Amino acid sequence: MGRSPCCEKVGLKKGTWTAEEDQKLLAYIEEHGYGSWKTLPARAGLQRCGKSCRLRWANYLRPDIKRGKFSLQEEQTIIQLHALLGNRKKKKETTHLPKRTDNEIKNYWNTHIKKKLTKMGIDPVTHKLKIHALCTSQSKYTANLSHMAQWESARLEAEARFIHESKLVSKPYHSQSQVQLLPKATAPLPLAPPLPSRPPCLDILSVWTGEWTKSAKDISPIFNDFSPTLNFSSKNKFNTIPTTIGHTDNSSIMPIGDVENSFHMINGRIMDPINDSIYITDALNVPSFVESFTDLLPNMDGITDNDVGSYDGRSEENKNYWNNELNSMTLPMSARVF
DNA sequence: AAACTCTTCAACCGCTATAGC
DNA sequence: AGCTATAGCGGTTGAAGAGTT
Numbered sequence A: 001m002g003r004s005p006c007c008e009k010v011g012l013k014k015g016t017w018t019a020e021e022d023q024k025l026l027a028y029i030e031e032h033g034y035g036s037w038k039t040l041p042a043r044a045g046l047q048r049c050g051k052s053c054r055l056r057w058a059n060y061l062r063p064d065i066k067r068g069k070f071s072l073q074e075e076q077t078i079i080q081l082h083a084l085l086g087n088r089k090k091k092k093e094t095t096h097l098p099k100r101t102d103n104e105i106k107n108y109w110n111t112h113i114k115k116k117l118t119k120m121g122i123d124p125v126t127h128k129l130k131i132h133a134l135c136t137s138q139s140k141y142t143a144n145l146s147h148m149a150q151w152e153s154a155r156l157e158a159e160a161r162f163i164h165e166s167k168l169v170s171k172p173y174h175s176q177s178q179v180q181l182l183p184k185a186t187a188p189l190p191l192a193p194p195l196p197s198r199p200p201c202l203d204i205l206s207v208w209t210g211e212w213t214k215s216a217k218d219i220s221p222i223f224n225d226f227s228p229t230l231n232f233s234s235k236n237k238f239n240t241i242p243t244t245i246g247h248t249d250n251s252s253i254m255p256i257g258d259v260e261n262s263f264h265m266i267n268g269r270i271m272d273p274i275n276d277s278i279y280i281t282d283a284l285n286v287p288s289f290v291e292s293f294t295d296l297l298p299n300m301d302g303i304t305d306n307d308v309g310s311y312d313g314r315s316e317e318n319k320n321y322w323n324n325e326l327n328s329m330t331l332p333m334s335a336r337v338f
Numbered sequence B: 001a002a003a004c005t006c007t008t009c010a011a012c013c014g015c016t017a018t019a020g021c
Numbered sequence C: 001a002g003c004t005a006t007a008g009c010g011g012t013t014g015a016a017g018a019g020t021t
Helices: A019-032 A040-044 A050-061 A072-085 A087-096 A102-119 A131-135 A139-179 A204-213 A216-223 A289-294 A305-310 A312-327
Strands: A230-232 A244-247 A253-255 A261-266 A269-271 A278-281
Touching: A019 A040, A019 A050, A040 A050, A050 A102, A072 A102
Parallel strands: none
Antiparallel strands: A230 A261, A244 A253, A244 A278, A261 A269, A269 A278
């Protein structure tokens, strides 16, 4: 009762659309607009069900659709969002790729990205290591990639929490972080919750970028010495590097500049592997986490690398997006990874 | 050049969510 | 509150083209 009969049941046409049908649908929508898909086919003179017309319009005839090969930027956005949101959020992905249809994104994920991740030894569903991959001749390479995929997945979860927590703690602790800039003789800092900075880390997307231009054979040597600790590098264009970091006892404020350092992440804090002490990032020099993270989720159509520097105007919109996303997302304790 | 296999992607299916009565 | 109509989503299918033998 509740469902409208399908095309088959009412004897309507199915299958590939003809140019003539397209023309009829376009002409009708241009004149009357779309909506009320149930009655539209009859009024437009089409032997199709409304659902078929709606899909044809949404996935093919709509004038603002971008066609052709996906760009690296688009691929990265899809992977990033898939890692965070999973399969059931194609609609969210289309909001970041407004000129691509959900069907196109879904197809591209299934036929290209999923396959490529699998080839790299990464489970496209969990973004984690596929056990059997370790048995292959490229075991070290695939293990490294998988390791990074797990870190990426864990990082995304942690970052989502950071946003949430930052909404609660960022203002009260701003003054404390400023104390860090004072000379060593000032009062010791209290232990603060992690500030909403984005720790630099290896990024699976960087590997993906490499895959665009290099074969696995070419890039595998880079990861031969990959260790269980995060390898921080300022060379990654996606990372925002804090200019200073310091111990919680304020005994030193250590500039890191271009120096590569290895740290552990424990409970969302950056840990010194030698002293096992906690670093606090300099909030004055680090963009808010929301700003740095949402830089990974650009609506970049038509925007070149040169434009990125003046792209700050979107941050407010993106903050709102991620706030909404977090409000709709629950992060159980079991999901905590650090 | 023919037969076969693989890949891609438009279109469909079946389900859920939601609005309106 | 319950029913119906409609929109929209994820999963799947199959035709067509590309690639391989």
